[in-house]
Amino acid sequence: MSVIETCYRCGTRYDDEFRVRCDCGEPLWIDAEPTTAAWDERRDRLGMWRYESLLPIDRPAGVARAAGGTPLVRTSGLDDVAGGRVFVKDEGENPTGSYKDRGSAVAVPHAIDAGDDVVGTVSYGNMAISTAAHATSLDRECIVFVPEDISRVRLELIAQYEPTIIRVGGEYGALYEDALELSDWLPIAALVSDDPARISGYKTALFEICEEFAPETPDVIALPASSGGFASGIWLGICDLERAGVIDEPPRLYLVQTAASDPITRAFEDGSTDPTPLSPDETGETIAHSIGNPDPPSGARALAAVRDTGGAVVSVSDDEIRAAQRQFAVEGGFCVEPASATTLAGVSRLADRGEVSAEESVVLVPTGTGFKELGTGGTDVETETVHRTGLADRLESLLPRRAD
Ligand SMILES: *Cc1c(COP(=O)(O)O)cnc(C)c1O
Numbered sequence: 001m002s003v004i005e006t007c008y009r010c011g012t013r014y015d016d017e018f019r020v021r022c023d024c025g026e027p028l029w030i031d032a033e034p035t036t037a038a039w040d041e042r043r044d045r046l047g048m049w050r051y052e053s054l055l056p057i058d059r060p061a062g063v064a065r066a067a068g069g070t071p072l073v074r075t076s077g078l079d080d081v082a083g084g085r086v087f088v089k090d091e092g093e094n095p096t097g098s099y100k101d102r103g104s105a106v107a108v109p110h111a112i113d114a115g116d117d118v119v120g121t122v123s124y125g126n127m128a129i130s131t132a133a134h135a136t137s138l139d140r141e142c143i144v145f146v147p148e149d150i151s152r153v154r155l156e157l158i159a160q161y162e163p164t165i166i167r168v169g170g171e172y173g174a175l176y177e178d179a180l181e182l183s184d185w186l187p188i189a190a191l192v193s194d195d196p197a198r199i200s201g202y203k204t205a206l207f208e209i210c211e212e213f214a215p216e217t218p219d220v221i222a223l224p225a226s227s228g229g230f231a232s233g234i235w236l237g238i239c240d241l242e243r244a245g246v247i248d249e250p251p252r253l254y255l256v257q258t259a260a261s262d263p264i265t266r267a268f269e270d271g272s273t274d275p276t277p278l279s280p281d282e283t284g285e286t287i288a289h290s291i292g293n294p295d296p297p298s299g300a301r302a303l304a305a306v307r308d309t310g311g312a313v314v315s316v317s318d319d320e321i322r323a324a325q326r327q328f329a330v331e332g333g334f335c336v337e338p339a340s341a342t343t344l345a346g347v348s349r350l351a352d353r354g355e356v357s358a359e360e361s362v363v364l365v366p367t368g369t370g371f372k373e374l375g376t377g378g379t380d381v382e383t384e385t386v387h388r389t390g391l392a393d394r395l396e397s398l399l400p401r402r403a404d
């Protein structure tokens with residue numbers, strides 16, 4: 001299938017030559033085939049493959065078929081905290097528990113189509129888990145580069161799909177560029193965060209949201225941002241729909257970062273177009289370990305997305321993230337990971353600043369499930385123990401007797 005890529009920044013177009021970056025240095029994205037970019041041409045398919053005609057590959061076999069099609073749930077219990085009418089787009093319901101599956105479902109088969117025997121990724125989190133699952137489901141090798149000091153739990157989550165796992169010493173942050181270089185001369189496709197095929201897969205989350213709201217458009221969409229890949233995909237989706245004449249007024253895109261490492265927020269506040277990479281002493285520890293890339297490869301594109309749609313970027317502290325994670329569970333029944341809880345914390349801040357109003361529809365996108373992290377410590381659970389012979393008395397003290 002022929003692929004046309006364009007650069008959002010300088011407009012350069014690349015035909016039939018798959019590349020990750022433009023000559024100007026910015027990441028590229030794949031244009032939907034102009035002739036098929038019609039919104040009303042939808043097939044009777046489940047999940048993200050409903051939008052197959054707007055994706056650069058044909059629907060693959062395997063676990064990719066289970067990607068996308070996540071529920072959008074009106075969650076009024078979060079309205080007060082968020083300051084708007086909340087809808088939760090639960091990306092934790094993807095096959096490996098995060099939105100990364102939408103990207104892997106496209107990027108892995110795309111790499112195989114392009115003749116790469118092996119896929120690789122630099123990650124010790126959801127990206128690694130997702131890429132390994134999608135590769136093995138198509139019976140392909142996957143090599144995952146993880147940091148030397150990766151935790152036991154994370155290693156187990158990745159290892160269940162039996163990729164080749166290589167612990168890498170030295171500066172882990174620099175591996176991103178190394179991996180892209182290695183893929184120039186080895187038959188490995190480095191499916192990193194801003195791989196253009198990945199970004200195409202991400203846009204289907206936006207399509208699903210807009211389709212459920214049609215003919216209305218949601219006022220606000222809030223997501224966490226780290227490398228800026230997901231934000232780029234959501235923006236690409238908005239651009240596709242604007243071009244197809246499906247939406248006039250785009251939803252405002254709000255990105256949330258952890259205050260421990262927030263180069264995109266800083267650039268937004270400074271009014272600059274490019275985030276400045278943060279040095280190690282400008283970053284800190286955070287419970288939101290899926291986010292916090294100090295040098296986001298799609299950071300400038302994420303900023304452009306926010307400015308284009310009239311949104312903003314905010315940072316939140318670990319205390320706010322903890323509170324929001326609890327609210328997601330207690331008020332909504334959702335188990336989300338800390339990185340995803342940032343969405344609620346961020347929107348709550350924006351509402352305090354008057355940027356979101358009570359009657360507006362606010363779509364929070366919890367990007368990953370919290371189930372992978374339960375049992376890793378940190379939360380004390382208080383319970384009581386009652387002998388079974390004392391249970392009736394104990395319950396009587398809690399509940400009124402049935403009226404008979
Ligand atoms: C990867 C990830 C993010 C960050 O997405 P980027 O595309 O890097 O901005 C946010 N939340 C979860 C759960 C993730 O796995």
Ligand SMILES: [Zn+2]
Nearest residue numbers: 007010022024
């Ligand atoms: Zn360019």
